[in-house]
Amino acid sequence: VTPSAYFLSHAWLVPIVPLLTAILLFFLGRALPKSVISVLCVAGMFLSFAFSLGAILQLLAFPSGARAYQQILYDWLVLPGLPGGNLVTPLVAECGYLLDPLSAVMILVIAGIGLLIYIYSVGYMSHEPGYYRYFGLLNLFSFFMLTLVLANNLLLFFVGWEGASLCAYFLVSFHFLKNPALQAGLRTFLVNRLTGVAVLLGIFLVAITTGTVRFTSEGLSEPHSSIGIFQLFPAQLNQGVLSSGAPILTAIALLFLVGAIGKSAQFPLHAWLPDTAVAPVPFSAFIHSAAMVTSGVYLIARMNFVYQLSPFAMNTVALIGATTAIFAAFLALLQTDVKKVLAYSTLSQVGLMFLALGVGAFAAGIFQLMTHAFMKSLLFLAAGSVIHALSGESDLRKMGGLWNTMPSTSRPFLIATLALAGMPPLAGFFSKNEILSHVYARSAGLDRYLILWIVGVLTAGLTSLYIFRLLFLAFFGRSRVPVEIEGHILETPKTFAFPLMILAFLSIAGGWLALPVLWGEESPFARFLAPVFLSVRSQRATTSFAPNSLQTEYVLMAASAVIALFAVLLAYNIYIKHPKRHIRIAEALSRLTKWGATTNTTDNLYDILFVNRFKDLSLFLYSFDLKIIQGLTASATSRAARLLSRVSTWWDEWIIDGLFNFVAKVVKSFSVPLRMFQTGSFSSYAVLILLGLVILLGYYGHHVQYIVRYAH
Amino acid sequence: MMPVGHYLFLSLALFIIGTIGVITRRNVIVVLMSIELILNAVNLNLVAFSRVFGDASGQIFALFILLVAVAEAIIGLAILIAFFRNRETLQTDEMDLLKW
Numbered sequence: 001v002t003p004s005a006y007f008l009s010h011a012w013l014v015p016i017v018p019l020l021t022a023i024l025l026f027f028l029g030r031a032l033p034k035s036v037i038s039v040l041c042v043a044g045m046f047l048s049f050a051f052s053l054g055a056i057l058q059l060l061a062f063p064s065g066a067r068a069y070q071q072i073l074y075d076w077l078v079l080p081g082l083p084g085g086n087l088v089t090p091l092v093a094e095c096g097y098l099l100d101p102l103s104a105v106m107i108l109v110i111a112g113i114g115l116l117i118y119i120y121s122v123g124y125m126s127h128e129p130g131y132y133r134y135f136g137l138l139n140l141f142s143f144f145m146l147t148l149v150l151a152n153n154l155l156l157f158f159v160g161w162e163g164a165s166l167c168a169y170f171l172v173s174f175h176f177l178k179n180p181a182l183q184a185g186l187r188t189f190l191v192n193r194l195t196g197v198a199v200l201l202g203i204f205l206v207a208i209t210t211g212t213v214r215f216t217s218e219g220l221s222e223p224h225s226s227i228g229i230f231q232l233f234p235a236q237l238n239q240g241v242l243s244s245g246a247p248i249l250t251a252i253a254l255l256f257l258v259g260a261i262g263k264s265a266q267f268p269l270h271a272w273l274p275d276t277a278v279a280p281v282p283f284s285a286f287i288h289s290a291a292m293v294t295s296g297v298y299l300i301a302r303m304n305f306v307y308q309l310s311p312f313a314m315n316t317v318a319l320i321g322a323t324t325a326i327f328a329a330f331l332a333l334l335q336t337d338v339k340k341v342l343a344y345s346t347l348s349q350v351g352l353m354f355l356a357l358g359v360g361a362f363a364a365g366i367f368q369l370m371t372h373a374f375m376k377s378l379l380f381l382a383a384g385s386v387i388h389a390l391s392g393e394s395d396l397r398k399m400g401g402l403w404n405t406m407p408s409t410s411r412p413f414l415i416a417t418l419a420l421a422g423m424p425p426l427a428g429f430f431s432k433n434e435i436l437s438h439v440y441a442r443s444a445g446l447d448r449y450l451i452l453w454i455v456g457v458l459t460a461g462l463t464s465l466y467i468f469r470l471l472f473l474a475f476f477g478r479s480r481v482p483v484e485i486e487g488h489i490l491e492t493p494k495t496f497a498f499p500l501m502i503l504a505f506l507s508i509a510g511g512w513l514a515l516p517v518l519w520g521e522e523s524p525f526a527r528f529l530a531p532v533f534l535s536v537r538s539q540r541a542t543t544s545f546a547p548n549s550l551q552t553e554y555v556l557m558a559a560s561a562v563i564a565l566f567a568v569l570l571a572y573n574i575y576i577k578h579p580k581r582h583i584r585i586a587e588a589l590s591r592l593t594k595w596g597a598t599t600n601t602t603d604n605l606y607d608i609l610f611v612n613r614f615k616d617l618s619l620f621l622y623s624f625d626l627k628i629i630q631g632l633t634a635s636a637t638s639r640a641a642r643l644l645s646r647v648s649t650w651w652d653e654w655i656i657d658g659l660f661n662f663v664a665k666v667v668k669s670f671s672v673p674l675r676m677f678q679t680g681s682f683s684s685y686a687v688l689i690l691l692g693l694v695i696l697l698g699y700y701g702h703h704v705q706y707i708v709r710y711a712h
Numbered sequence: 713m714m715p716v717g718h719y720l721f722l723s724l725a726l727f728i729i730g731t732i733g734v735i736t737r738r739n740v741i742v743v744l745m746s747i748e749l750i751l752n753a754v755n756l757n758l759v760a761f762s763r764v765f766g767d768a769s770g771q772i773f774a775l776f777i778l779l780v781a782v783a784e785a786i787i788g789l790a791i792l793i794a795f796f797r798n799r800e801t802l803q804t805d806e807m808d809l810l811k812w
Binding site for chain 2: 680681682683686687690
């Protein structure tokens with residue numbers, strides 16, 4: 001290990017530190033005072049973050065084509081080759097980590113946002129019971145998320161994937177005495193578990209197709225001895241074993257997509273995410289921004305070469321992303337709960353990421369992931385601060401006029417709102433623009449992508465509308481806060497204000513990584529990520545496409561900015577200038593609002609599609625059981641059993657018992673004459689003795705004769 | 713000298729009386745007394761033949777039998793007392809616990 005690679009070779013500490021903290025808290029947390037727990041967790045996460053940062057800085061020192069560092073700690077699972085299968089060599093899953101631009105961005109986002117959320121949690125959770133439990137679970141969650149993005153193979157990745165689901169279940173159900181929390185947790189777990197099965201199946205398919213689960217051989221110290229999926233698929237493609245768009249590739253891509261849909265809460269499996277609003281706010285902020293929902297995006301970005309080889313899967317990703325983006329943006333407009341507005345906003349924004357991935361703009365998707373993490377965690381934490389100040393009230397209709405009451409919350413909230421709405425030059429503007437321009441560029445060859453672009457633009461407009469609606473309703477206008485709460489609105493504590501400030505800065509400046517786009521250069525962020533997203537089929541490129549001309553870029557940017565601005569004006573007009581108007585609109589659309597405000601619609605859909613069908617199946621099986629199994633089989637078997645038991649009884653009674661009874665009877669019959677002698681009468685015994693004497697004397701009579709003769 | 717037959721007849725008479733007593737009487741004490749009679753009949757026999765054969769061992773044997781008879785009477789009476797304490801009877805026809 002060269003000294004300059006110190007952080008790289010110690011990158012395993014990044015997930016391990018939270019794990020150790022979690023273990024410590026689970027065993028000793030109850031006994032530790034809150035201050036110790038807070039310091040321990042924040043310090044641990046800071047260590048993780050510092051190591052991530054160090055590792056990335058050292059990674060940047062590598063030449064741009066070779067920015068990958070992979071270290072194998074030990075062989076974790078060694079599975080022998082399957083007989084008759086494609087696996088000739090043993091399948092090895094190591095415990096190892098891979099640091100390449102993609103995972104570097106991910107750990108930086110997770111550990112960085114995680115650190116801020118830890119700091120925020122110290123203040124937010126201080127009055128909650130189960131402080132150590134919260135932090136223990138949060139640390140465990142961070143461990144699994146970091147494992148997920150650092151893993152160098154699919155199986156270790158899957159450990160992180162499922163572990164994160166499990167911890168999400170525990171944390172969503174953190175207030176486990178409340179029924180909604182329990183149900184939301186259960187739903188979170190079930191959706192994630194169910195789609196986790198698809199991921200596992202995908203991993204199996206990859207394993208039997210390539211014989212390895214390692215992502216890539218890049219960055220390994222001895223690359224010749226090792227292989228990776230990333231190298232094997234193109235090799236098989238060149239050998240003609242596989243063809244582009246082969247069913248097996250599409251199957252793998254779609255299975256992973258199912259997992260990603262569940263984890264990233266895309267349509268139609270999105271319903272669990274808005275439900276998680278019952279979780280503690282900092283954790284909601286975490287899963288909505290940096291963790292959990294990003295893992296699906298990460299999975300697709302990590303397996304991008306498979307998707308590149310399957311146009312059908314790519315189109316499905318884009319379609320699902322676009323659907324979710326507009327559908328959720330629309331629903332966000334109808335919510336009355338702050339956290340629900342933000343939850344649907346998350347769905348919509350992650351939908352945009354999927355759209356980007358689906359058109360092959362992987363870097364743009366990851367860029368959106370990063371800026372969205374800044375903006376959404378800021379929005380959530382600020383909203384949490386408002387909810388905290390209002391003693392747990394999260395209904396938008398009972399807010400308003402908080403702009404001057406809570407300055408250290410409202411200012412960052414405004415910044416996040418502007419950023420999410422895509423106002424230049426904030427972060428959201430750049431990331432959204434990247435996506436939309438890529439979608440537009442994609443549509444140059446194929447008209448059907450133009451629809452996706454229109455959907456994307458509409459989503460951007462809706463985003464601006466709903467997020468400004470939230471801002472206006474919560475912070476402006478007349479105060480609708482109930483009087484008894486209004487008396488003691490708390491200004492945010494310092495542990496709240498600090499993360500908000502950092503995140504506000506990141507929401508402003510986070511997008512400037514793509515600043516050179518403005519003068520027609522490639523975004524440095526995209527250039528940094530490019531090695532991960534190399535075109536697998538550089539010759540027969542269908543996923544790579546010509547970039548837009550600079551003029552088109554400017555037109556697109558201007559268009560999205562204008563649309564966002566127009567939406568802001570619309571929101572201002574409805575919610576500030578004519579405050580009565582939005583109430584009238586809400587009344588006019590009351591049915592729609594009611595429909596949107598609950599997740600019942602999708603629940604009904606699930607009911608119709610799955611739950612009721614399952615019930616039907618169960619009823620059918622029940623009647624089958626009753627008629628066929630019990631009617632025929634059961635009666636036949638019972639009859640046979642009865643016959644058999646009758647035979648057995650006969651044998652038992654007559655042979656087994658009979659033998660013993662026979663012996664007993666014989667003995668008894670002998671006893672009958674003998675016991676006649678045992679009268680119990682003294683004199684009869686005496687007579688018998690005398691009789692015996694007489695018989696003896698009779699037998700030995702000659703002696704008597706002799707005696708008698710002698711006597712004479 | 714009296715012929716030995718007289719002694720034998722006396723002895724026979726004592727034996728028969730004793731035997732009849734053992735068989736017919738129901739009081740255990742009387743049965744014990746009858747047994748003493750039988751023993752004495754045997755003693756008489758032994759002494760008589762001892763005279764006839766001029767052999768003193770018969771008389772010594774008779775003395776031993778007397779001794780055994782005494783011991784037997786003592787043990788028998790002791791058993792009877794213990795028995796009487798338990799059952800409050802000495803009638804043989806009520807001693808039927810070993811009956812089948």
